[in-house]
Amino acid sequence: MTTTIPSPTAVLPEPRLVRHYRQSFGRVIRFEWIKFRTLRASWVGQALLVALLIGFSALAAAMSNNRMGDTGRAGRFAEMGPVAIVLTGANLGVLVVGVLGCILGAREYGSRMIASTVAAVPRRWQVVLSKAVVLTAVLLVSTLVGVFGAFFLGMSVLHSGGNHTAALGDPGVLRQVVGMAGYLTAAGLLGMGLGILLRSVAGSIGVLIAGLLVLPQLAGALLPASWDPALKYLPSSSAAAFTTIDRAGTDVLSSGAGAAVLVVWVLAVVGGAVWAISRRDV
Amino acid sequence: MIELHQLTKRYGDKVAVDGISATIPPGVVTGFLGPNGAGKSTTMRVVLGLDRPTSGVALVNGRPYVDSRAPLAEVGALLDAKGTDGGRTARNHLLALGATVGVGPRRVDEVLGTVGLSHVAGKRTREFSLGMGQRLGIAAALLADPTVLLLDEPVNGLDLDGIQWIRALLAELAAEGRTVLLSSHLMSELELVADHLLVIGRGRILADMPIAEFIANASVGTVVVASPDAATLAPLLAGDGVTLTSTEAGTFEVRGRAADEIGDIAAAHGLRLHQLATHTGSLESAYMALTRDEVEYAGAVELHAPHAGTAQRSAA
Ligand SMILES: Nc1ncnc2c1ncn2[C@@H]1O[C@H](COP(=O)(O)OP(=O)(O)OP(=O)(O)O)[C@@H](O)[C@H]1O
Ligand SMILES: [Mg+2]
Secondary structure (H helix, E strand, O other): OOOOOOOOOOOOOOHHHHHHOOOOHHHHHHHHHHHHHOOHHHHHHHHHHHHHHHHHHHHHHHHHHHOOOOOOHHHHHHHHOHHHHHOOOHHHHHHHHHHHHHHHHHHHHHHOHHHHHHHHOOOOHHHHHHHHHHHHHHHHHHHHHHHHHHHHHHHHHHHHOOOOOOOOOOOOHHHHHHHHHHHHHHHHHHHHHHHHHHOOHHHHHHHHHHHHHHHHHHHHHHOOHHHHHHHOOOHHHHHHOOOOOOOOOOOOOOHHHHHHHHHHHHHHHHHHHHHHHHHOOO | OEEEEEEEEEEOOEEEEEEEEEEEOOOOEEEEEOOOOOOHHHHHHHHOOOOOOOEEEEEEOOEOHHHOOOHHHHEEEEOOOOOOOOOOEHHHHHHHHHHOOOOOHHHHHHHHHHOOOHHHOOOEHHHOOHHHHHHHHHHHHHOOOOOEEEEEOOOOOOOHHHHHHHHHHHHHHHHOOOEEEEEEOOHHHHOOOOOEEEEEEOOEEEEEEEHHHHHHHHOOOEEEEEOOOHHHHHHHHOOOOOEEEEEEOOEEEEEOOOHHHHHHHHHHOOOOOOEEEEEOOOHHHHHHHHHOOHHHHHOOOOOOOOOHHHHHHHHO
């Protein structure tokens, strides 16, 4: 292997050079963006999410067309209303995007990349916040592509089957479609925060699935109805206030309150990640 | 310049670094020497702000590293853990790190060339050998032309070519006025490149001196004594500043007494000497003596150690 010693052109960083190399939040965002886009999981996860949303929409719409009067699974689609039918993939999509978030948060701990990251960005809160900025920006794009793709494809399938359809202009429909993109993005952020908090991909995925899917189902089924006022504050239930996501219990928040509660969940988990990364040894 | 003031780092009950104070000046290569578990990596991690000190402070160019305005341009570090995501290519890894301080693709390609990794720049780092990973770590450390270099066991896994190259590189970087601290648990890795030595053992500084001084101290030398009466002779030689080390049954090394002195003591007690030879100490043995802990000092002379081989020989 040929190696050359660099010629002694390098001069000692003077104040001028330090200014040239100065770190800024923008540069840290760029760092996280490069890390994000050079990881295969980032793109596999998003492609899977979009494919799921659109694929399930077409499938559910077709099943709904074929078996309008059935009492079985397909019959349920008929009862769900057109928006819920075409967004049915989101119930699984939330898993995909959540897992992607967990990977982005925790993977660096497995590889020890986190040591390089924190050495390069010693003000660690910037690491968490710039990760969140990158993830939010990217997921908003892919989830919006996914939900609108699912909406238009699903509605055209329903229309061709002579089924009920909904238009974006109908009351509450646009809110439900865009809200779903917001909920999916929030799930990604929750996963990212949990990944950093728990420093384990498997552990954070476990907690995320428990919190978003298992706990609401269990609580809804097992707890007495007197718990319903509390269950509406679960992340998935708060999203049910402005999307077609299933909720635990019968109570539901107003759509504005639901969105606010979901934002609080995200802020709490991402804030917890900032707190944890700032006080822990790497 | 790196300054350590009463730096202590505890992990639970374990004291990894025990109140060390030192100044690592710019312009010279400082070797950070100590046996496994001495606290070298811990010290470097604390300097970089990766681990929080239990007490004390570590300053880089006069302030804590976390307050640095241009972190990678201030300190370039190679840590003991690889610190790369195996799914990312070498070039992308460096592009990402460089972005934190505005270093672009041109400089990335330049350092890849410097460390001899240009031809594998597009390879995922999980396919890298130990030495290639080490070279990538060195590239990351050099990326933003830092004023301070912290290199934890940099020659680990490097081939002979690589070792000679990094020695020359470090000497040159120090000559440019940078602060260079590199750790090793082997004196032989440092004696050709370090100007100054910081020896650490069990979290404490054992020596902090120019390597020339260390060499001068080391050449005090040891005396090898072989005697069938070793068991009787050894206690007679003990005293302040005297170290006895048994190499095999009936033979031991004395540090702190001259050969004539030992011969006279033996004669005065009518003890037989089969060998009495002065050895000018090597740097390695001086370092060994320095880091041998108290417990080992006390039990250094094991003249009655039941060597099966010896027993058989004397029976025959
Ligand atoms: N994260 C940690 N948790 C608990 N103990 C630790 C941790 N890191 C280091 N130690 C302990 O601190 C001591 C110093 O370790 P350190 O890694 O600094 O040694 P070192 O001088 O770098 O050794 P080596 O030559 O083997 O790399 C060791 O006893 C080690 O077991
Ligand atoms: Mg070490």
